Amino acid sequence: MDNIYLDHNATTPVAPEVLELVTSVLRNQMGNPSSVHSVGRSARVLVDEAREQVASLIGASPSEIVFTSGGTEANNFALLGAALGLGKTGGHIVTSLVEHPSILNPCRQLENLGFKIDRLKVDNLGRVEDLEGYLSDSTLLVSLQHANSETGVLQDIERAGEIARKRGILFHTDAVQSVGKIPLQVQDLPVDMLSVSAHKLNGPKGVGALYLRKGTPDLFSPVCGGGQEKKRRGGTENVAGIAGFGKACELARLSMQNASNLSSLRDHFFHLVSSMIPGVEVFGDLENRLTNTLNLGFEGVEGDTLLIALDMAGIAVSTGSACSSGSGLPSPVLTAMGIPADKINSSIRFSLGWSNTKAELERAAVILAQTVSLNRAGTYAGKTIKT
Numbered sequence: 001m002d003n004i005y006l007d008h009n010a011t012t013p014v015a016p017e018v019l020e021l022v023t024s025v026l027r028n029q030m031g032n033p034s035s036v037h038s039v040g041r042s043a044r045v046l047v048d049e050a051r052e053q054v055a056s057l058i059g060a061s062p063s064e065i066v067f068t069s070g071g072t073e074a075n076n077f078a079l080l081g082a083a084l085g086l087g088k089t090g091g092h093i094v095t096s097l098v099e100h101p102s103i104l105n106p107c108r109q110l111e112n113l114g115f116k117i118d119r120l121k122v123d124n125l126g127r128v129e130d131l132e133g134y135l136s137d138s139t140l141l142v143s144l145q146h147a148n149s150e151t152g153v154l155q156d157i158e159r160a161g162e163i164a165r166k167r168g169i170l171f172h173t174d175a176v177q178s179v180g181k182i183p184l185q186v187q188d189l190p191v192d193m194l195s196v197s198a199h200k201l202n203g204p205k206g207v208g209a210l211y212l213r214k215g216t217p218d219l220f221s222p223v224c225g226g227g228q229e230k231k232r233r234g235g236t237e238n239v240a241g242i243a244g245f246g247k248a249c250e251l252a253r254l255s256m257q258n259a260s261n262l263s264s265l266r267d268h269f270f271h272l273v274s275s276m277i278p279g280v281e282v283f284g285d286l287e288n289r290l291t292n293t294l295n296l297g298f299e300g301v302e303g304d305t306l307l308i309a310l311d312m313a314g315i316a317v318s319t320g321s322a323c324s325s326g327s328g329l330p331s332p333v334l335t336a337m338g339i340p341a342d343k344i345n346s347s348i349r350f351s352l353g354w355s356n357t358k359a360e361l362e363r364a365a366v367i368l369a370q371t372v373s374l375n376r377a378g379t380y381a382g383k384t385i386k387t
């Protein structure tokens with residue numbers, strides 16, 4: 001039996017068309033885009049084309065796209081770039097408790113440098129509290145994620161961005177989990193900066209972009225070197241990766257037309273799971289959520305044991321437990337939502353992708369039901385069964 005991959009929020013498979021392009025660029029295009037000769041110029045054409053494709057997916061203009069080494073660098077660039085670029089040491093930044101570590105850790109670094117950071121709380125559905133009361137004359141940046149990787153919960157960045165914009169405060173959103181999964185057009189959103197990562201949308205790993213709205217003040221460049229990316233991000237471009245990223249964006253525009261198929265597949269899976277397994281709880285807002293994500297708690301079951309058992313049965317998922325995070329702490333996202341530690345340790349994240357089929361999800365639901373039931377039987381008998 002084939003494996004079933006249900007961990008697309010961690011990473012996605014490279015689309016065949018992307019793989020073909022990346023391989024062909026690596027094989028046939030050895031130029032440095034900064035070189036003046038024709039070998040260099042043809043590499044430059046590839047980078048320019050990709051810039052148009054990425055821009056087109058999010059409704060930006062190509063000059064507003066800065067290529068980076070991925071979502072982490074794009075987030076670091078936005079935070080460190082805005083904080084240090086605006087030159088207000090001791091300035092104030094607002095973010096939330098449920099951001100990705102690539103936001104939280106630069107915030108910690110900025111705190112060490114004397115910046116003041118406020119982290120918004122979330123309610124039990126993972127929705128971030130109102131921003132308004134946190135802003136002051138020293139606030140220079142608000143950074144709020146669009147979609148959460150663990151729960152899929154979507155924040156109201158439209159409202160938050162409007163509030164920031166009215167006060168002339170820069171607004172950044174980490175849209176790594178939403179771009180390519182749901183339609184998003186920057187011209188309809190009050191955002192100044194937005195982070196994207198190729199490997200979350202069937203592109204290669206190690207490449208991403210920061211959208212920088214025209215007119216945004218000059219940022220500090222954490223990666224400085226040559227004059228690449230209009231002096232905004234130094235380093236010879238990852239031409240093959242960037243070309244693959246562009247292709248993946250072009251393909252994502254087409255696959256997103258089937259976004260409702262993905263949510264009905266996800267909901268069908270949930271319906272099967274909850275009818276076959278007692279004691280199942282969904283974590284996160286059901287109304288405002290990515291179409292592909294489902295975070296479930298299984299009463300009385302250790303998520304890590306379940307993950308291993310599912311892995312042995314050929315199903316890839318992830319957990320919010322302390323062991324899996326490697327930090328020794330349970331998921332900060334679910335913790336911020338006020339979910340008790342035992343429930344967090346029973347949680348499994350299922351994240352679907354375009355290639356998942358109904359048959360796969362039906363098979364996964366049956367295996368999951370068997371695994372949970374074996375696990376509960378083992379736990380009740382005082383020992384854990386490893387299937």
Ligand SMILES: Cc1ncc(COP(=O)(O)O)c(C=O)c1O
Pocket residue numbers: 009010069070071072073075100102145147148149174176177197198199206207208
């Ligand atoms: C919300 C979010 N932001 C940023 C990142 C980091 O992106 P990358 O893996 O491209 O560095 C991730 C990756 O999991 C993510 O889920």
